[in-house]
Amino acid sequence: MKLYLDPGHGGSDPGAQGNGMDEKNINLDIARRIRDILASDYRNINVRMSRTDDSTKNLSHRTNEANTWGADYYLSIHCNSFNGNAQGYEDFIHSSLSGSSTTARYQDIIHAEVTEVNQLRNRGQKQANFHVLRETTMSALLTENGFIDNAHDADLIKDASWRQTVAQGHVIGLAKAFNLAEKEDDGTLYKVIAGSFQSKENAEDRVDALQSQGIESFASAVTIEGEQWYRVQAGAFSGRENAETRLAAVHDAGIDDAYIMQD
Template identity: 50%
Template sequence: MVKIYVDPGHGGSDPGAVANGIQEKNVVLAIGTSIRDILQLEYENAEVRMSRTGDTFPSLSQRTNDANAWGADFFLSIHVNAGGGTGYEDYIYTTLSDSSATGVMRARIHEEVMKLNGMSDRGRKKANFHVLRETAMPAVLTENGFIDNSADAAKMKSNSWIQDVARGHVNGLERALGLRKKSGSGSTFLIRVKVASLYYYDAPDWNARAGTVSQGEVFTVVETLTVNGSTMYRLKSGNYITANPQYVEII
Protein backbone atom coordinates (compact mmCIF):
# COMPACT_ATOMS: atom_id res chain seq x y z
CA MET A 1 0.00 0.00 0.00
CA VAL A 2 1.07 3.57 -0.72
CA LYS A 3 0.42 5.74 2.32
CA ILE A 4 -0.65 9.25 1.32
CA TYR A 5 -1.02 11.97 3.94
CA VAL A 6 -3.43 14.74 2.86
CA ASP A 7 -3.13 18.00 4.77
CA PRO A 8 -5.84 20.66 4.22
CA GLY A 9 -4.20 23.80 5.57
CA HIS A 10 -5.41 25.97 8.46
CA GLY A 11 -8.75 25.12 10.10
CA GLY A 12 -10.58 25.90 13.34
CA SER A 13 -9.48 29.22 14.82
CA ASP A 14 -7.17 29.78 11.83
CA PRO A 15 -9.28 30.53 8.74
CA GLY A 16 -6.27 31.12 6.51
CA ALA A 17 -6.81 33.71 3.80
CA VAL A 18 -10.27 35.30 3.72
CA ALA A 19 -11.81 37.26 0.84
CA ASN A 20 -14.79 37.38 -1.50
CA GLY A 21 -17.06 35.82 1.11
CA ILE A 22 -15.08 32.58 1.51
CA GLN A 23 -12.35 31.23 3.78
CA GLU A 24 -9.28 29.27 2.78
CA LYS A 25 -9.83 26.64 5.48
CA ASN A 26 -13.17 25.60 3.96
CA VAL A 27 -11.99 25.56 0.35
CA VAL A 28 -8.95 23.41 1.06
CA LEU A 29 -10.91 21.01 3.28
CA ALA A 30 -13.34 20.45 0.42
CA ILE A 31 -10.46 19.76 -1.98
CA GLY A 32 -8.64 17.51 0.49
CA THR A 33 -11.73 15.51 1.39
CA SER A 34 -12.51 14.98 -2.28
CA ILE A 35 -8.93 13.80 -2.91
CA ARG A 36 -9.32 11.28 -0.11
CA ASP A 37 -12.69 10.07 -1.39
CA ILE A 38 -11.43 9.52 -4.93
CA LEU A 39 -8.30 7.71 -3.75
CA GLN A 40 -10.25 5.40 -1.45
CA LEU A 41 -12.97 4.72 -3.98
CA GLU A 42 -10.92 4.19 -7.12
CA TYR A 43 -7.47 2.88 -6.15
CA GLU A 44 -6.53 -0.49 -4.75
CA ASN A 45 -3.11 0.40 -3.33
CA ALA A 46 -3.75 3.84 -1.81
CA GLU A 47 -4.13 4.31 1.94
CA VAL A 48 -5.07 7.84 3.01
CA ARG A 49 -4.76 9.72 6.28
CA MET A 50 -5.80 13.36 6.73
CA SER A 51 -4.44 15.96 9.12
CA ARG A 52 -8.02 17.09 9.70
CA THR A 53 -11.45 16.05 8.48
CA GLY A 54 -13.41 18.89 10.05
CA ASP A 55 -13.05 22.46 11.24
CA THR A 56 -10.15 21.85 13.63
CA PHE A 57 -6.66 23.29 13.83
CA PRO A 58 -3.80 20.83 14.27
CA SER A 59 -0.54 22.72 14.72
CA LEU A 60 2.08 22.46 12.01
CA SER A 61 4.15 20.20 14.27
CA GLN A 62 1.16 17.98 14.95
CA ARG A 63 0.61 17.56 11.21
CA THR A 64 4.19 16.62 10.38
CA ASN A 65 4.67 14.50 13.50
CA ASP A 66 1.51 12.58 12.69
CA ALA A 67 2.61 11.94 9.11
CA ASN A 68 6.07 10.86 10.23
CA ALA A 69 4.73 8.54 12.94
CA TRP A 70 2.27 7.00 10.49
CA GLY A 71 5.10 6.30 8.05
CA ALA A 72 3.57 8.19 5.15
CA ASP A 73 5.09 7.71 1.72
CA PHE A 74 3.96 11.12 0.50
CA PHE A 75 2.76 14.35 2.15
CA LEU A 76 0.39 16.61 0.22
CA SER A 77 -0.51 19.98 1.72
CA ILE A 78 -3.44 21.85 0.14
CA HIS A 79 -3.74 25.65 0.28
CA VAL A 80 -5.11 28.62 -1.61
CA ASN A 81 -3.19 31.83 -2.04
CA ALA A 82 -3.70 35.53 -1.37
CA GLY A 83 -1.81 38.74 -2.07
CA GLY A 84 -3.09 40.14 -5.33
CA GLY A 85 -2.03 37.48 -7.82
CA THR A 86 -3.89 34.87 -9.80
CA GLY A 87 -3.33 31.25 -10.76
CA TYR A 88 -1.80 28.02 -9.50
CA GLU A 89 1.65 27.24 -8.12
CA ASP A 90 3.23 24.53 -6.01
CA TYR A 91 6.25 24.11 -3.76
CA ILE A 92 8.93 21.67 -2.68
CA TYR A 93 11.56 22.25 0.00
CA THR A 94 14.23 24.85 -0.71
CA THR A 95 17.23 22.51 -0.90
CA LEU A 96 15.65 20.02 -3.31
CA SER A 97 16.31 20.11 -7.03
CA ASP A 98 13.64 19.79 -9.69
CA SER A 99 15.33 16.54 -10.76
CA SER A 100 15.12 15.03 -7.26
CA ALA A 101 12.54 12.32 -6.56
CA THR A 102 10.33 14.89 -4.85
CA GLY A 103 10.80 17.32 -7.73
CA VAL A 104 9.74 14.71 -10.29
CA MET A 105 6.68 13.80 -8.21
CA ARG A 106 5.75 17.48 -7.94
CA ALA A 107 6.13 17.92 -11.71
CA ARG A 108 3.60 15.16 -12.37
CA ILE A 109 1.12 16.62 -9.92
CA HIS A 110 1.64 20.09 -11.38
CA GLU A 111 0.99 18.88 -14.92
CA GLU A 112 -2.21 17.06 -14.01
CA VAL A 113 -3.66 19.85 -11.88
CA MET A 114 -3.03 22.39 -14.63
CA LYS A 115 -4.98 20.25 -17.09
CA LEU A 116 -8.16 20.62 -15.04
CA ASN A 117 -8.11 23.74 -12.88
CA GLY A 118 -8.71 26.38 -15.57
CA MET A 119 -6.12 28.72 -14.06
CA SER A 120 -2.94 30.40 -15.18
CA ASP A 121 0.33 28.62 -14.41
CA ARG A 122 2.53 30.47 -11.91
CA GLY A 123 5.17 27.77 -12.03
CA ARG A 124 6.96 25.35 -9.75
CA LYS A 125 8.60 26.94 -6.75
CA LYS A 126 10.57 26.24 -3.58
CA ALA A 127 10.13 27.41 0.00
CA ASN A 128 11.23 26.74 3.58
CA PHE A 129 7.73 25.83 4.76
CA HIS A 130 7.46 23.73 7.92
CA VAL A 131 5.44 20.99 6.25
CA LEU A 132 8.08 20.66 3.53
CA ARG A 133 11.06 20.85 5.89
CA GLU A 134 9.93 18.66 8.79
CA THR A 135 8.41 15.75 6.87
CA ALA A 136 10.45 12.55 6.58
CA MET A 137 8.95 11.73 3.18
CA PRO A 138 8.56 13.56 -0.16
CA ALA A 139 6.28 16.54 0.39
CA VAL A 140 4.52 18.99 -1.93
CA LEU A 141 2.43 22.04 -1.08
CA THR A 142 -0.04 23.32 -3.66
CA GLU A 143 -1.52 26.83 -3.85
CA ASN A 144 -4.78 26.57 -5.76
CA GLY A 145 -5.57 30.09 -6.89
CA PHE A 146 -5.89 33.44 -5.12
CA ILE A 147 -8.87 33.87 -2.85
CA ASP A 148 -8.59 37.67 -3.11
CA ASN A 149 -8.86 37.55 -6.91
CA SER A 150 -12.52 37.66 -7.90
CA ALA A 151 -12.12 35.31 -10.87
CA ASP A 152 -10.17 32.73 -8.87
CA ALA A 153 -12.59 33.04 -5.95
CA ALA A 154 -15.56 32.44 -8.23
CA LYS A 155 -14.00 29.11 -9.18
CA MET A 156 -13.47 28.23 -5.52
CA LYS A 157 -17.20 28.65 -4.91
CA SER A 158 -17.98 26.04 -7.59
CA ASN A 159 -18.30 22.42 -6.50
CA SER A 160 -17.42 21.25 -10.00
CA TRP A 161 -14.14 23.20 -9.80
CA ILE A 162 -13.40 21.67 -6.38
CA GLN A 163 -13.89 18.23 -7.92
CA ASP A 164 -11.75 19.06 -10.96
CA VAL A 165 -8.91 20.26 -8.75
CA ALA A 166 -9.17 17.17 -6.58
CA ARG A 167 -9.18 14.97 -9.66
CA GLY A 168 -6.10 16.75 -11.00
CA HIS A 169 -4.23 16.11 -7.76
CA VAL A 170 -5.28 12.45 -7.79
CA ASN A 171 -4.22 12.01 -11.41
CA GLY A 172 -0.85 13.46 -10.50
CA LEU A 173 -0.55 11.20 -7.47
CA GLU A 174 -1.37 8.20 -9.64
CA ARG A 175 1.51 9.04 -11.96
CA ALA A 176 3.91 10.06 -9.19
CA LEU A 177 3.31 7.12 -6.87
CA GLY A 178 2.35 4.29 -9.21
CA LEU A 179 -1.21 3.99 -7.92
CA ARG A 180 -3.34 1.21 -9.38
CA LYS A 181 -6.99 1.57 -10.29
CA LYS A 182 -9.48 -0.86 -8.83
CA SER A 183 -11.06 -3.20 -11.33
CA GLY A 184 -14.06 -1.50 -12.91
CA SER A 185 -13.41 1.81 -11.17
CA GLY A 186 -13.52 3.68 -14.44
CA SER A 187 -17.32 3.56 -14.47
CA THR A 188 -17.80 4.43 -10.79
CA PHE A 189 -18.02 7.89 -9.36
CA LEU A 190 -18.97 9.53 -6.11
CA ILE A 191 -22.18 11.43 -5.52
CA ARG A 192 -22.82 12.94 -2.10
CA VAL A 193 -26.47 13.05 -1.15
CA LYS A 194 -27.63 15.45 1.54
CA VAL A 195 -30.70 13.89 3.09
CA ALA A 196 -33.67 16.17 3.56
CA SER A 197 -37.08 14.99 4.72
CA LEU A 198 -37.73 11.64 3.03
CA TYR A 199 -41.18 10.62 1.90
CA TYR A 200 -41.97 7.00 1.21
CA TYR A 201 -44.78 5.94 -1.10
CA ASP A 202 -46.53 2.60 -1.44
CA ALA A 203 -46.59 2.97 -5.20
CA PRO A 204 -43.31 4.02 -6.86
CA ASP A 205 -43.22 6.53 -9.67
CA TRP A 206 -42.58 4.25 -12.65
CA ASN A 207 -42.04 7.29 -14.88
CA ALA A 208 -39.03 8.45 -12.89
CA ARG A 209 -35.98 9.16 -15.03
CA ALA A 210 -32.40 9.26 -13.84
CA GLY A 211 -30.84 12.68 -14.32
CA THR A 212 -27.30 13.37 -15.46
CA VAL A 213 -25.09 14.43 -12.57
CA SER A 214 -21.47 15.45 -12.17
CA GLN A 215 -18.89 13.65 -10.09
CA GLY A 216 -18.83 14.69 -6.46
CA GLU A 217 -21.86 16.97 -6.61
CA VAL A 218 -23.98 17.44 -3.50
CA PHE A 219 -27.74 17.14 -3.82
CA THR A 220 -30.66 17.40 -1.45
CA VAL A 221 -32.94 14.37 -1.43
CA VAL A 222 -36.65 15.11 -1.14
CA GLU A 223 -37.93 11.60 -1.86
CA THR A 224 -36.78 8.01 -2.22
CA LEU A 225 -38.55 5.35 -4.21
CA THR A 226 -37.95 1.95 -5.74
CA VAL A 227 -38.06 1.45 -9.50
CA ASN A 228 -37.57 -2.03 -10.94
CA GLY A 229 -35.98 -3.12 -7.68
CA SER A 230 -33.48 -0.25 -7.59
CA THR A 231 -33.55 2.50 -4.98
CA MET A 232 -33.78 5.93 -6.53
CA TYR A 233 -33.29 9.31 -4.94
CA ARG A 234 -35.37 12.27 -6.09
CA LEU A 235 -33.26 15.42 -5.98
CA LYS A 236 -34.40 18.89 -5.06
CA SER A 237 -33.78 19.89 -8.67
CA GLY A 238 -36.39 17.33 -9.77
CA ASN A 239 -33.99 14.82 -11.30
CA TYR A 240 -33.40 11.31 -10.02
CA ILE A 241 -30.23 9.36 -9.38
CA THR A 242 -29.82 5.67 -8.68
CA ALA A 243 -27.44 3.95 -6.32
CA ASN A 244 -26.07 1.73 -9.10
CA PRO A 245 -23.68 2.06 -10.89
CA GLN A 246 -22.92 5.33 -9.11
CA TYR A 247 -21.54 5.31 -5.60
CA VAL A 248 -23.92 7.30 -3.39
CA GLU A 249 -22.71 8.55 -0.01
CA ILE A 250 -25.42 9.77 2.36
CA ILE A 251 -24.25 12.80 4.37
Protein backbone atom coordinates (compact mmCIF):
# COMPACT_ATOMS: atom_id res chain seq x y z
CA MET A 1 0.00 0.00 0.00
CA LYS A 2 1.36 3.42 -0.98
CA LEU A 3 0.39 6.26 1.37
CA TYR A 4 1.00 9.89 0.44
CA LEU A 5 1.14 11.71 3.78
CA ASP A 6 0.70 15.47 3.58
CA PRO A 7 1.48 17.74 6.56
CA GLY A 8 -0.44 20.88 5.60
CA HIS A 9 1.21 24.28 5.07
CA GLY A 10 4.95 24.76 5.81
CA GLY A 11 7.77 27.19 5.15
CA SER A 12 6.44 30.65 4.32
CA ASP A 13 2.87 29.44 5.00
CA PRO A 14 2.38 28.96 8.76
CA GLY A 15 -1.27 27.93 8.48
CA ALA A 16 -3.49 28.66 11.46
CA GLN A 17 -1.89 30.38 14.44
CA GLY A 18 -2.85 30.58 18.09
CA ASN A 19 -1.64 30.13 21.65
CA GLY A 20 1.98 30.52 20.61
CA MET A 21 1.83 27.81 17.94
CA ASP A 22 1.95 27.63 14.15
CA GLU A 23 -0.21 24.98 12.54
CA LYS A 24 2.54 23.96 10.11
CA ASN A 25 4.70 22.65 12.97
CA ILE A 26 1.91 20.63 14.58
CA ASN A 27 0.91 19.10 11.25
CA LEU A 28 4.48 18.03 10.56
CA ASP A 29 4.95 16.54 14.02
CA ILE A 30 1.78 14.43 13.82
CA ALA A 31 2.60 13.30 10.28
CA ARG A 32 6.12 12.25 11.25
CA ARG A 33 4.68 10.22 14.10
CA ILE A 34 2.21 8.52 11.74
CA ARG A 35 5.08 7.67 9.38
CA ASP A 36 7.26 6.32 12.19
CA ILE A 37 4.54 4.11 13.68
CA LEU A 38 3.68 2.67 10.27
CA ALA A 39 7.36 1.97 9.52
CA SER A 40 7.90 0.37 12.91
CA ASP A 41 4.78 -1.77 13.21
CA TYR A 42 3.41 -2.65 9.75
CA ARG A 43 4.54 -4.56 6.68
CA ASN A 44 4.13 -3.74 3.00
CA ILE A 45 3.39 -0.05 3.37
CA ASN A 46 5.36 2.63 1.56
CA VAL A 47 4.97 6.18 2.93
CA ARG A 48 5.90 9.30 0.99
CA MET A 49 5.57 12.69 2.67
CA SER A 50 4.87 15.97 0.90
CA ARG A 51 7.44 17.54 3.21
CA THR A 52 9.63 16.24 6.02
CA ASP A 53 10.81 19.63 7.26
CA ASP A 54 9.66 23.25 7.42
CA SER A 55 9.63 23.82 3.65
CA THR A 56 7.25 25.62 1.30
CA LYS A 57 5.33 23.49 -1.20
CA ASN A 58 2.26 24.57 -3.13
CA LEU A 59 -0.91 22.51 -3.35
CA SER A 60 -0.52 21.57 -7.02
CA HIS A 61 2.97 20.25 -6.39
CA ARG A 62 1.65 18.03 -3.62
CA THR A 63 -1.24 16.53 -5.56
CA ASN A 64 0.77 16.17 -8.77
CA GLU A 65 3.46 14.32 -6.84
CA ALA A 66 0.94 11.95 -5.28
CA ASN A 67 -0.76 11.30 -8.63
CA THR A 68 2.50 10.69 -10.48
CA TRP A 69 3.76 8.37 -7.74
CA GLY A 70 0.54 6.35 -7.95
CA ALA A 71 -0.44 6.60 -4.29
CA ASP A 72 -3.24 4.39 -3.04
CA TYR A 73 -4.35 6.95 -0.46
CA TYR A 74 -3.79 10.64 0.27
CA LEU A 75 -3.93 11.73 3.92
CA SER A 76 -3.60 15.43 4.71
CA ILE A 77 -2.98 16.47 8.32
CA HIS A 78 -4.18 19.86 9.59
CA CYS A 79 -5.31 21.84 12.63
CA ASN A 80 -8.14 24.36 12.61
CA SER A 81 -8.87 27.91 13.76
CA PHE A 82 -11.89 30.19 13.79
CA ASN A 83 -12.81 32.62 16.54
CA GLY A 84 -11.21 31.17 19.66
CA ASN A 85 -14.46 29.55 20.78
CA ALA A 86 -14.90 26.78 18.20
CA GLN A 87 -13.29 23.49 19.16
CA GLY A 88 -13.08 19.84 18.17
CA TYR A 89 -12.08 17.38 15.47
CA GLU A 90 -13.53 16.95 11.99
CA ASP A 91 -12.44 15.35 8.74
CA PHE A 92 -13.30 15.85 5.08
CA ILE A 93 -13.69 13.99 1.81
CA HIS A 94 -14.56 15.64 -1.50
CA SER A 95 -18.05 17.09 -1.85
CA SER A 96 -18.80 15.13 -5.04
CA LEU A 97 -18.67 11.75 -3.29
CA SER A 98 -21.58 9.70 -2.04
CA GLY A 99 -21.82 8.22 1.42
CA SER A 100 -21.51 4.75 -0.11
CA SER A 101 -18.24 5.46 -1.95
CA THR A 102 -14.99 3.71 -1.11
CA THR A 103 -13.54 7.04 0.03
CA ALA A 104 -16.47 7.55 2.41
CA ARG A 105 -15.97 4.05 3.81
CA TYR A 106 -12.32 4.83 4.53
CA GLN A 107 -13.45 8.07 6.21
CA ASP A 108 -15.90 6.16 8.40
CA ILE A 109 -13.16 3.86 9.66
CA ILE A 110 -10.45 6.46 10.27
CA HIS A 111 -12.88 8.95 11.83
CA ALA A 112 -14.04 6.35 14.35
CA GLU A 113 -10.50 5.47 15.41
CA VAL A 114 -9.24 9.05 15.74
CA THR A 115 -12.25 10.28 17.69
CA GLU A 116 -11.98 7.29 20.01
CA VAL A 117 -8.69 8.59 21.41
CA ASN A 118 -8.27 12.33 20.75
CA GLN A 119 -10.27 13.78 23.69
CA LEU A 120 -11.77 16.40 21.36
CA ARG A 121 -15.36 17.32 20.62
CA ASN A 122 -16.53 15.28 17.61
CA ARG A 123 -17.61 17.77 14.94
CA GLY A 124 -18.42 15.00 12.51
CA GLN A 125 -17.55 13.69 9.07
CA LYS A 126 -17.82 16.36 6.40
CA GLN A 127 -17.34 17.10 2.72
CA ALA A 128 -15.60 20.03 1.00
CA ASN A 129 -14.11 21.13 -2.31
CA PHE A 130 -10.54 21.44 -1.02
CA HIS A 131 -7.79 21.22 -3.64
CA VAL A 132 -6.14 18.14 -2.13
CA LEU A 133 -9.46 16.31 -2.16
CA ARG A 134 -10.48 17.47 -5.65
CA GLU A 135 -7.22 17.11 -7.59
CA THR A 136 -6.09 13.72 -6.29
CA THR A 137 -6.79 10.66 -8.43
CA MET A 138 -6.88 8.36 -5.40
CA SER A 139 -9.11 8.37 -2.32
CA ALA A 140 -8.20 11.29 -0.06
CA LEU A 141 -8.97 12.47 3.47
CA LEU A 142 -8.14 15.72 5.25
CA THR A 143 -8.22 15.69 9.06
CA GLU A 144 -8.53 18.81 11.24
CA ASN A 145 -7.04 17.92 14.61
CA GLY A 146 -8.42 20.54 16.96
CA PHE A 147 -8.60 24.34 16.95
CA ILE A 148 -5.21 25.87 17.61
CA ASP A 149 -6.79 29.17 18.73
CA ASN A 150 -9.04 27.51 21.32
CA ALA A 151 -7.62 27.25 24.85
CA HIS A 152 -8.97 23.76 25.53
CA ASP A 153 -7.78 22.27 22.25
CA ALA A 154 -4.46 24.11 22.37
CA ASP A 155 -3.62 22.62 25.77
CA LEU A 156 -3.93 19.18 24.19
CA ILE A 157 -2.17 20.10 20.94
CA LYS A 158 0.89 21.33 22.88
CA ASP A 159 1.29 17.93 24.55
CA ALA A 160 3.68 15.59 22.68
CA SER A 161 2.02 12.52 24.20
CA TRP A 162 -1.36 13.70 22.87
CA ARG A 163 0.12 14.13 19.39
CA GLN A 164 1.51 10.60 19.62
CA THR A 165 -1.93 9.28 20.60
CA VAL A 166 -3.59 11.12 17.71
CA ALA A 167 -1.00 9.72 15.31
CA GLN A 168 -1.70 6.24 16.65
CA GLY A 169 -5.43 6.77 16.07
CA HIS A 170 -4.77 7.66 12.44
CA VAL A 171 -2.56 4.58 12.07
CA ILE A 172 -5.10 2.20 13.54
CA GLY A 173 -7.70 3.64 11.17
CA LEU A 174 -5.39 3.19 8.18
CA ALA A 175 -4.54 -0.35 9.26
CA LYS A 176 -8.22 -1.29 9.48
CA ALA A 177 -9.18 0.48 6.25
CA PHE A 178 -6.41 -1.12 4.19
CA ASN A 179 -6.01 -4.42 6.06
CA LEU A 180 -2.38 -3.68 6.90
CA ALA A 181 -0.41 -6.61 8.30
CA GLU A 182 1.51 -6.08 11.50
CA LYS A 183 5.17 -7.01 11.62
CA GLU A 184 6.02 -10.18 13.47
CA ASP A 185 7.50 -9.40 16.87
CA ASP A 186 10.29 -11.66 18.13
CA GLY A 187 10.50 -9.67 21.34
CA THR A 188 13.69 -7.80 20.43
CA LEU A 189 13.64 -4.04 20.86
CA TYR A 190 16.20 -1.68 19.40
CA LYS A 191 16.36 1.37 21.64
CA VAL A 192 17.92 4.64 20.53
CA ILE A 193 19.88 6.04 23.47
CA ALA A 194 20.64 9.75 23.23
CA GLY A 195 22.81 10.15 26.32
CA SER A 196 23.13 9.17 29.97
CA PHE A 197 23.54 11.74 32.74
CA GLN A 198 24.08 11.69 36.47
CA SER A 199 22.13 14.95 36.66
CA LYS A 200 18.38 14.66 36.09
CA GLU A 201 18.32 18.31 35.00
CA ASN A 202 20.89 17.65 32.28
CA ALA A 203 18.88 14.67 31.04
CA GLU A 204 15.73 16.79 30.89
CA ASP A 205 17.65 19.46 28.95
CA ARG A 206 18.60 16.79 26.39
CA VAL A 207 14.96 15.68 26.13
CA ASP A 208 13.87 19.28 25.55
CA ALA A 209 16.51 19.72 22.85
CA LEU A 210 15.39 16.58 21.02
CA GLN A 211 11.70 17.39 21.26
CA SER A 212 12.38 20.88 19.87
CA GLN A 213 13.67 19.04 16.78
CA GLY A 214 10.49 16.95 16.54
CA ILE A 215 12.09 13.83 18.07
CA GLU A 216 10.00 12.28 20.84
CA SER A 217 12.13 11.22 23.83
CA PHE A 218 12.06 10.75 27.57
CA ALA A 219 14.47 10.31 30.50
CA SER A 220 14.35 7.35 32.87
CA ALA A 221 16.37 6.47 35.94
CA VAL A 222 18.74 3.48 35.58
CA THR A 223 21.40 1.94 37.82
CA ILE A 224 24.83 1.61 36.22
CA GLU A 225 27.60 0.00 38.28
CA GLY A 226 25.76 0.80 41.48
CA GLU A 227 25.15 4.46 40.66
CA GLN A 228 21.93 6.15 39.52
CA TRP A 229 21.96 7.71 36.06
CA TYR A 230 19.27 9.26 33.90
CA ARG A 231 19.18 7.74 30.43
CA VAL A 232 17.53 9.56 27.52
CA GLN A 233 15.68 7.27 25.11
CA ALA A 234 14.61 8.56 21.70
CA GLY A 235 12.56 5.63 20.48
CA ALA A 236 12.26 1.84 20.66
CA PHE A 237 11.68 -0.24 17.53
CA SER A 238 11.08 -3.88 16.68
CA GLY A 239 13.13 -3.47 13.49
CA ARG A 240 16.77 -2.44 13.46
CA GLU A 241 16.37 -0.50 10.20
CA ASN A 242 13.79 1.80 11.80
CA ALA A 243 16.05 2.30 14.82
CA GLU A 244 18.91 3.27 12.52
CA THR A 245 16.66 5.80 10.77
CA ARG A 246 15.83 7.38 14.14
CA LEU A 247 19.49 7.28 15.17
CA ALA A 248 20.39 9.21 12.02
CA ALA A 249 17.77 11.84 12.91
CA VAL A 250 19.22 12.14 16.42
CA HIS A 251 22.71 12.56 14.99
CA ASP A 252 21.38 15.22 12.61
CA ALA A 253 20.01 17.02 15.67
CA GLY A 254 23.57 17.36 16.93
CA ILE A 255 23.68 14.43 19.38
CA ASP A 256 26.88 12.73 18.23
CA ASP A 257 27.15 10.22 21.11
CA ALA A 258 23.77 8.54 20.49
CA TYR A 259 23.72 4.79 19.87
CA ILE A 260 21.41 1.79 19.50
CA MET A 261 20.97 -0.62 22.41
CA GLN A 262 19.43 -4.03 21.78
CA ASP A 263 17.08 -5.19 24.53
